[in-house]
Amino acid sequence: MLNHWEIPLEKVHAVLRDNARNMKAAMEDLAVPSLGCFAHSLQLVVQEGLMSQRSVSDALANSRKIVAHFKHSQLAQSRLEDLQHEMQGAETTAPSTRLVQDVQTRWNSSFYMIKSLLKEKRPLCAYAADHNLPATLSVNEWGLLEKTVTVLEPFEELTKKISSATSTAADVIPAVTVLTRLLAEENSTDSGIKTMKSTLLQAVSRRFSSIESEPLYAVATLVDARYKDRFFMGEETARRVKALLTQELEKMEQALLRASADEAGATEAEPAEKFARMEAGPSTGSPPSTSKSSFSSLYNRILEEHDEPAGGSLFFMGEETARRVKALLTQELEKMEQALLRASADEAGATEAEPAEKFARMEAGPSTGSPPSTSKSSFSSLYNRILEEHDEPAGETARRVKALLTQELEKMEQALLRASADEAGATEAEPAEKFARMEAGPSTGSPPSTSKSSFSSLYNRILEEHDEPAGGSQAAVIQMQMYLKEPTMAEKDSPFQYWANNHARFPLLAAVAVKFLSAPSTSVESERLFSTASNIVDEKRNRLTAERAEMLIFLKKNLPMFK
Numbered sequence: 001m002l003n004h005w006e007i008p009l010e011k012v013h014a015v016l017r018d019n020a021r022n023m024k025a026a027m028e029d030l031a032v033p034s035l036g037c038f039a040h041s042l043q044l045v046v047q048e049g050l051m052s053q054r055s056v057s058d059a060l061a062n063s064r065k066i067v068a069h070f071k072h073s074q075l076a077q078s079r080l081e082d083l084q085h086e087m088q089g090a091e092t093t094a095p096s097t098r099l100v101q102d103v104q105t106r107w108n109s110s111f112y113m114i115k116s117l118l119k120e121k122r123p124l125c126a127y128a129a130d131h132n133l134p135a136t137l138s139v140n141e142w143g144l145l146e147k148t149v150t151v152l153e154p155f156e157e158l159t160k161k162i163s164s165a166t167s168t169a170a171d172v173i174p175a176v177t178v179l180t181r182l183l184a185e186e187n188s189t190d191s192g193i194k195t196m197k198s199t200l201l202q203a204v205s206r207r208f209s210s211i212e213s214e215p216l217y218a219v220a221t222l223v224d225a226r227y228k229d230r231f232f233m234g235e236e237t238a239r240r241v242k243a244l245l246t247q248e249l250e251k252m253e254q255a256l257l258r259a260s261a262d263e264a265g266a267t268e269a270e271p272a273e274k275f276a277r278m279e280a281g282p283s284t285g286s287p288p289s290t291s292k293s294s295f296s297s298l299y300n301r302i303l304e305e306h307d308e309p310a311g312g313s314l315f316f317m318g319e320e321t322a323r324r325v326k327a328l329l330t331q332e333l334e335k336m337e338q339a340l341l342r343a344s345a346d347e348a349g350a351t352e353a354e355p356a357e358k359f360a361r362m363e364a365g366p367s368t369g370s371p372p373s374t375s376k377s378s379f380s381s382l383y384n385r386i387l388e389e390h391d392e393p394a395g396e397t398a399r400r401v402k403a404l405l406t407q408e409l410e411k412m413e414q415a416l417l418r419a420s421a422d423e424a425g426a427t428e429a430e431p432a433e434k435f436a437r438m439e440a441g442p443s444t445g446s447p448p449s450t451s452k453s454s455f456s457s458l459y460n461r462i463l464e465e466h467d468e469p470a471g472g473s474q475a476a477v478i479q480m481q482m483y484l485k486e487p488t489m490a491e492k493d494s495p496f497q498y499w500a501n502n503h504a505r506f507p508l509l510a511a512v513a514v515k516f517l518s519a520p521s522t523s524v525e526s527e528r529l530f531s532t533a534s535n536i537v538d539e540k541r542n543r544l545t546a547e548r549a550e551m552l553i554f555l556k557k558n559l560p561m562f563k
Contacts, residue, residue, distance in 0.1 A: 052199035170224035249476035
C-alpha cells in the first residue's frame, strides 16, 4: 500500500490498526509505529464489566427478550404504541418512542437498549398486565438497570467524543485518567453493582496500563492545549514526557535548520555556520560536564520540579536577600503592568469589552475560589475538576509575570544582537563571537576562562556554577516552558485552531503538534469512509468506474472542509 501511494517509510508517523495480534505483529515486522483502536478497547472493557455480575447479565438477557418480542411482532408493537399515546395524553403530538435492540458489534447499543426500556417503563408494565411477554423484569432488576445506566453513561459520552472526525491520539490519556478516577469514587448508589464497577476499573487499568509509556500518546497529549501536562498519573511521568517532547523539539529544530541550509546553499557562510553550530549543540568545544557540586545538582532539580524559566539570584549573599529583591522587582513589574493597562484602557475607551475585561482580571489576579462548573454529566464534571486541581494558585502571578518579562528580554536581546551583527559585518570577529555565544546558549562544558585578574576569574566561576546543564537547545526549552505555563483551553475548543493562531509564537512546538496531532484515536472515521463508498456505489449506480467512484468519495469527505 505504501509503495502504491509512493509514501516513503520514514514519513509514516503512525498506523492506526485494530487490536488483532496479527495486525500488531505485521506493523512490528514493517518497523512502523502503530496504535490500536481506542474505541474498540473501550467497548471490550464495557462488555467485560457487564458480564462480570450475574444479576446484571440476567437483567440484560431479559431486556433483550422483551425488545425482541416487540421487534418481531407488529401487533405487539402497535398495542405498545397505543398505550404510549394514552399515557402521554391527547394533547401530545410527539411520535412514540421505539425500543432499541442491542447488537454485540454496535458500540453503546446495550446502553441505548436499557435507556429505551427505562423510558417506556410504565407502558411496558401496563402491557405486561394484559398480554404475555417472553420475560419480565422484577423491581430489583429495574433498579439494577437504572444503576447500570448511571455507570455506563461516561463510557457513552466518551465514545461519542472520540468517534468525531477531529478526535486525535491526545484524547486517550485524559480519557483514561478521568475514567479511572470516576470508577474509583464510591457512591451510595453503588449497592448492587459494586462487582461490575470494580471489574470495569480493573479492566481499564489492565488494558490501558501502558498508554503513558507510549510516546505517540504522551507527546500528543502534551502538545494539545486542552490537556498539556494536567492529566498524567504522576509527576515522574510528566517529567519523562517533557523530556520526550524536548527530544522531539530538538529533532524538529535540526530538520528545519537542515532545510533552511539546503535552501540557502553552501555559498552562504552565515546559515552554514549557524547550522554547524546547532548540529554541534551548545557545547563550545569540550563535552558537557556533569554538575560540579551538589548545590548545582539540587538547583537544577528544583528548577525541574517547579518548571521555572532559566534564571536566578546568582550573586546575592543569601536566599533571604534574593527573595526580598525578587519581591521588590515583582512589585515594580506589577505597578508598571497596571499603569500600562490603565493607559490602554483609557485609549480604548469604556465601550470596548476585551481591554476592560483584561484589566479587571489583572487587577484581581487569577481566581481559584470559584466553584467548579456544574456540567450535566459526571465525565465532564470530573474532567473540569482535574483541570482545576492543576490551576495556578494566586501566588503564581509573580512567577508568570517574571516569565513574561524573561521572554520580552530575550526577544529584545536577540534583536539587538542581530542589529549589531548586521552593522559589524561578518568580518568582525568580536560581534560574530558574541552572536554565536548567545545563539548557542550558556556553555557548561568549557573550563573557566583565564582572565587577567582573580576577580574576573571568580566572577566567571560563579556564573558557571549556576549554569544549567545542556538539556536541549535554549529556544526549544523556552518555548516549552512558556507554553506549559499558559492556562489550558476549554474542552470544546479546537487544538488545531490554537496552533494556527500561535505557530508564530511557538514555531518548534507548532511543527511537533502538526506531526503528533495528525494521528486519530479510533478507526471510526475509516469505517465511515467504507459506509460512504457503499452509499455511492449501490444497485442503481453499479456501473461507476473505480476512478470516478474514488473522485466522488474524495469530494464527499473533503468538500465540507472548504465551506
